[in-house]
Amino acid sequence: MTFPSITSLLLGKKYVGVEHFTLNNEEKVALLLIENKKEGLVISQKDRVSYNQKIAEKWDTKLPFYLIINTNQVIQKEVLSVEASDEKLLHKAFPNTNWEEFYFEIWRLKTKSIIVITRKTYLDDIVSQYEKQKITIAGISLGVCALSEVFEYIREEEIFTNNQSVSKLEENQIVSSNVHDSSINYNINGLEIQNRQLLAFSGILRLILNSSTNSGSILSYSEELYDSYNQKQFFTQGLKIMVGILLAVLLLNFAFFTHYYKLAQETSETVLVNKSSLEDVGKIKQRIIVKEEKVKNSIGKTDSKSSFFINEIAKEIPSSILLTELIFYPLEKKIKAEETILTTDKTLVLLGTTLSNEDFTHWVENIEKMRWIDKVLITHFGKNEANETEFAIKITLK
Numbered sequence: 001m002t003f004p005s006i007t008s009l010l011l012g013k014k015y016v017g018v019e020h021f022t023l024n025n026e027e028k029v030a031l032l033l034i035e036n037k038k039e040g041l042v043i044s045q046k047d048r049v050s051y052n053q054k055i056a057e058k059w060d061t062k063l064p065f066y067l068i069i070n071t072n073q074v075i076q077k078e079v080l081s082v083e084a085s086d087e088k089l090l091h092k093a094f095p096n097t098n099w100e101e102f103y104f105e106i107w108r109l110k111t112k113s114i115i116v117i118t119r120k121t122y123l124d125d126i127v128s129q130y131e132k133q134k135i136t137i138a139g140i141s142l143g144v145c146a147l148s149e150v151f152e153y154i155r156e157e158e159i160f161t162n163n164q165s166v167s168k169l170e171e172n173q174i175v176s177s178n179v180h181d182s183s184i185n186y187n188i189n190g191l192e193i194q195n196r197q198l199l200a201f202s203g204i205l206r207l208i209l210n211s212s213t214n215s216g217s218i219l220s221y222s223e224e225l226y227d228s229y230n231q232k233q234f235f236t237q238g239l240k241i242m243v244g245i246l247l248a249v250l251l252l253n254f255a256f257f258t259h260y261y262k263l264a265q266e267t268s269e270t271v272l273v274n275k276s277s278l279e280d281v282g283k284i285k286q287r288i289i290v291k292e293e294k295v296k297n298s299i300g301k302t303d304s305k306s307s308f309f310i311n312e313i314a315k316e317i318p319s320s321i322l323l324t325e326l327i328f329y330p331l332e333k334k335i336k337a338e339e340t341i342l343t344t345d346k347t348l349v350l351l352g353t354t355l356s357n358e359d360f361t362h363w364v365e366n367i368e369k370m371r372w373i374d375k376v377l378i379t380h381f382g383k384n385e386a387n388e389t390e391f392a393i394k395i396t397l398k
Helices: 005-009 087-092 118-132 145-149 195-209 217-276 276-317 357-366
Strands: 014-023 026-037 042-050 065-070 074-079 102-110 113-119 137-143 158-160 166-167 176-177 186-188 191-192 321-328 347-356 375-382 390-398
Touching: 005 195, 005 217, 014 195, 026 195, 042 191, 042 195, 074 087, 087 102, 087 113, 102 118, 102 137, 102 145, 102 186, 102 217, 113 118, 113 137, 118 137, 137 145, 137 195, 145 195, 158 195, 176 186, 186 195, 191 195, 276 357, 321 357, 347 357, 357 375, 357 390
Parallel strands: 014 065, 065 137
Antiparallel strands: 014 026, 026 042, 074 113, 102 113, 158 166, 166 176, 186 191, 321 347, 347 390, 375 390
16 A cells, blocks of 8 residues: 655645636636546546636635746747757757746757747746735646647647647647647547647646656746645645644543543532431341352352252263253343342253264153153254254253
8 A cells, every 4th residue: 555645645636727828819828627536637627718817716726726838928949959958958949048037948859859938027927916816836837848748648640739739740840829729639548638728737747746857947946836835735734733633632631521520520429329328338238248148058059959960961961962051040031230030940951062863862861761850841953053953951850
């Protein structure tokens, strides 16, 4: 059995992905709510609307949000190289650029790299808009770079987003401005995702896995946001746990106090009753002493008689019969407080098992012939759950 990490516990089971994109010179957002259930990832809610700097009206602001910034304020270029050095790829795509003012992300394919940049002031303004709505951003990706998380799972050679197409054939242009009129469904490991929420889902997948093959300053910033969200959740959840523990301790203290207070009250009442009933207690003790003497006498007689009867009966027991219980003077009914103990006089009850019905019959006949026995009655004879032959005999003495 594997236990979830503390980061996955803090992240929770619900995630929101949001893609900011430009369509017909209008900024829009595509939103997706994913739940991580036992059967896998499940789409719970989705939408695509114009962006008016308000998200929180229909969406749970307590959940982690992953942003995909893919508007006309984001520039994407392709470079015919998969150079391991980010600096070299950036210099090929955007020479003489002051990188103190830009965030960038690099997605390396087989022969090409897609480099996406945006101004820090623009992205920070969007993050600020979310913070004003009390939404916590847990990660950010630029352009179509988040598709790297699902690229290998999609069979189609051309992938459509809200405002672009991405080709898997690297001899062609990878990213093109292209709007598909109708929605397209992509099967990603058994989950049907529309192209309108494809980038948002890719961001959620990166958030859950907390890893990416991409590189860039935006990933460092995204990691800071991820850690910040977890720290916030840790303190929030920790505070709830501490309050819960405190309430539990107070509840236990109250329960113990109530319990022992009731015991103290009952003890006080018992003491008062005992003080007022000393004479009755004395009489009860005297009656108990008398009954104990009678019981001792009865036990003494019973022991001597039972020993005699057992010895006599044991002489006649064949090897095929096993006695499991002998009851001398059985009770007429269950013992209850304040009631007289009643027994059946001159009665013996034998219980056991037999391997031979013939031996059992002869044995019962021999017992009936004993001079101190008046009558022998077979009260039970049959198979038990272990397929053994059980019997019960009631012997009436003279």
